[in-house]
Amino acid sequence: MDTSYLDLLAKIYDKESKVVTEMINLEAILNLPKGTEHFVSDLHGEFHAFQHVLRNGSGNVKTKINDLLKDELSDDEINEFATLVYYPEEKLKLIKNEMENSQSLNQWYNKTIERMINLVLFASSKYTRTKVRKALPKQFDYIIEELLYKTDELSNKKNYYHKIVERIISLRQVDKFIAGLAYTIQRLVVDHLHVVGDIYDRGPQPDKIMDTLINYHSVDIQWGNHDVLWIGAYSGSKVCLANLIRICARYDNLDIIEDVYGINLRPLLNLAEKYYDDNQAFRPKNNASEENIFENEQLQKTKIHQAITMIQFKLEMPIIKRRPDFNMSRRLVLENIDYEQKIITLYGEEYSLENDCFATVNPDQPDQLLEEEEQVMNKLLFAFQHSEKLARHMKFFMKKGSLYLKYNGNLLIHGCIPLNEDGTMKEMVIKDKSHSGRELLDIFESYLRYSFAHPERTDDLATDMVWYLWTGENSSLFGKKEMTTFERYFIKDKVAHVEEKNHYYYLRADEEVCREILKEFDLDPDQGRIINGHTPVLEISGENPIKANGKMIVIDGGFSKAYQSKTGIAGYTLLYNSFGMQLVAHNKFTSKEDVLKNGTDVLSVKRLVDREVERKKVMETNNGEKILQQISDLKHLMEYRYRIDQ
Numbered sequence: 001m002d003t004s005y006l007d008l009l010a011k012i013y014d015k016e017s018k019v020v021t022e023m024i025n026l027e028a029i030l031n032l033p034k035g036t037e038h039f040v041s042d043l044h045g046e047f048h049a050f051q052h053v054l055r056n057g058s059g060n061v062k063t064k065i066n067d068l069l070k071d072e073l074s075d076d077e078i079n080e081f082a083t084l085v086y087y088p089e090e091k092l093k094l095i096k097n098e099m100e101n102s103q104s105l106n107q108w109y110n111k112t113i114e115r116m117i118n119l120v121l122f123a124s125s126k127y128t129r130t131k132v133r134k135a136l137p138k139q140f141d142y143i144i145e146e147l148l149y150k151t152d153e154l155s156n157k158k159n160y161y162h163k164i165v166e167r168i169i170s171l172r173q174v175d176k177f178i179a180g181l182a183y184t185i186q187r188l189v190v191d192h193l194h195v196v197g198d199i200y201d202r203g204p205q206p207d208k209i210m211d212t213l214i215n216y217h218s219v220d221i222q223w224g225n226h227d228v229l230w231i232g233a234y235s236g237s238k239v240c241l242a243n244l245i246r247i248c249a250r251y252d253n254l255d256i257i258e259d260v261y262g263i264n265l266r267p268l269l270n271l272a273e274k275y276y277d278d279n280q281a282f283r284p285k286n287n288a289s290e291e292n293i294f295e296n297e298q299l300q301k302t303k304i305h306q307a308i309t310m311i312q313f314k315l316e317m318p319i320i321k322r323r324p325d326f327n328m329s330r331r332l333v334l335e336n337i338d339y340e341q342k343i344i345t346l347y348g349e350e351y352s353l354e355n356d357c358f359a360t361v362n363p364d365q366p367d368q369l370l371e372e373e374e375q376v377m378n379k380l381l382f383a384f385q386h387s388e389k390l391a392r393h394m395k396f397f398m399k400k401g402s403l404y405l406k407y408n409g410n411l412l413i414h415g416c417i418p419l420n421e422d423g424t425m426k427e428m429v430i431k432d433k434s435h436s437g438r439e440l441l442d443i444f445e446s447y448l449r450y451s452f453a454h455p456e457r458t459d460d461l462a463t464d465m466v467w468y469l470w471t472g473e474n475s476s477l478f479g480k481k482e483m484t485t486f487e488r489y490f491i492k493d494k495v496a497h498v499e500e501k502n503h504y505y506y507l508r509a510d511e512e513v514c515r516e517i518l519k520e521f522d523l524d525p526d527q528g529r530i531i532n533g534h535t536p537v538l539e540i541s542g543e544n545p546i547k548a549n550g551k552m553i554v555i556d557g558g559f560s561k562a563y564q565s566k567t568g569i570a571g572y573t574l575l576y577n578s579f580g581m582q583l584v585a586h587n588k589f590t591s592k593e594d595v596l597k598n599g600t601d602v603l604s605v606k607r608l609v610d611r612e613v614e615r616k617k618v619m620e621t622n623n624g625e626k627i628l629q630q631i632s633d634l635k636h637l638m639e640y641r642y643r644i645d646q
């Protein structure tokens, strides 16, 4: 073993006793039950709904409260208490308003703190004290530890409790104290969070989701196709940038660009005002049906939407031409238009065009941007790449994100593993070499990381590849033959809108196929499962999110409001604790106010995916592997430094 590494280690463990203590600690951790993993996906900017699921741990907080207090409290009281744990500050306000006098309030404080301390104890039973300490609010960690581990006989303990709580109240710290306990409970019921892609687009507050994740104690992200659009734009891809602005305009979310990330849209608006008019197909989605509230601002957005859409189609063309490997020549749509007749020929079929807005297109050179368009895009890209807030969010994406993740035996991936009809891995040729399966995904990821590291390169293969991840047929994030954006704006016939899915999306119902995929990733097909997001599960039409005899779980149930009428629910989440896996289907989240006032938190219907025969221990997890490695390093240190045979 490298002695310089051991010398470094010896600086931390400078006494034999320290090494021994740490080894004993680590070995003890290995035998604890594994922590709870929480999986969410396709959040699509729906911050409030996401926050609620996070705060209630997909129903896990309520379960713990129930287990602990069901003999003591009625259902209503349990709901009240749960709401206090989810939204302590707001709930405290409501409770205080209802109290008659300070005596009853103090009584309530006493009782509540006692219950919360018990709940912290209960929720932390499978963790070490060090880990629990880290989860406590800094300001009160000493006091809470006193309350948690005081083992005096009951009568003494009550007195002691009482004194401490009295003091906290008289010092006017009690609300903060209760909030701190509530957040500790939230944190203890979920050990680790996985976000299986698509944080951005469609909904209004992806930035707040990112901020929440940045502050979360333990998280990883599997990028979704919408996320790589943002990463791509930040890395220098103008076509990715045009796409995401188009989606923001379509869903009436341009505020994210302007107000949240501080990017000036005025140049784009000026261009839009000059060339475009009202156009039914480009009205912001949320207001599209409400004709009567169509005002000037909406008209501006409609114009911006058209301007950026046409820029997008133009920008796609040179990329498609310079990257024959992408095999996307079918998507050179602007070349296939008869601009006088307003007809397009697509795959041998003729369609008439409606809602057309081709004023900036030169029929002889349809891929050419007007000088003004070029300038607008340059300005937008510059601003995008220099937004501090965006930089923070995108860097976090790179730090915590990846295209796929192997975690505790499972494979987490937003979209798919591109497959052929017979279930074999579909190949893609890049620079004369053929790649498929895991290797293809690794190559995609290395291009993306390269592009991110070189934001000044805007037309290289790496940058183009990020766009391919958004829309290419072999992309593991998209996995459809083509994205029919053009058709959906300009062609009435819905047949032209269909996006043909990769075989994966049908074959994944087959257990054998899933087992082969798990093997491709060196995972044990008997133990592992694949966790997907991306394709909304149509619960409404009886689709089952648990497929392939439990080997495949699809958790996109539609956090995105735009998709809820299709799916019939408001999203799935998954919990994986030491006893097994549970899928949770969520009913529509109305608002935080509703939860606070009415305690309406009956949002979780749990379905057992699997129950472990034996309780899973840390030893059997990714983290366990790391700990085993640390123990082995410490053993080497003992031999090297302290000369004791192990």
Ligand SMILES: O=P(O)(O)OC[C@H]1O[C@](O)(COP(=O)(O)O)[C@@H](O)[C@@H]1O
Residues within 6 Å of the ligand: 198, 225, 226, 250, 480, 483, 484, 485, 488, 499, 534, 535
């Ligand atoms: O619902 P919209 O805005 O028309 O977007 C539809 C487009 O979004 C996509 O579904 C991709 O987004 P998802 O990853 O959310 O499915 C495309 O396949 C499709 O063309």
Ligand SMILES: [Mn+2]
Residues within 6 Å of the ligand: 198, 224, 225, 226, 414, 477, 533, 534, 535
């Ligand atoms: Mn997706």
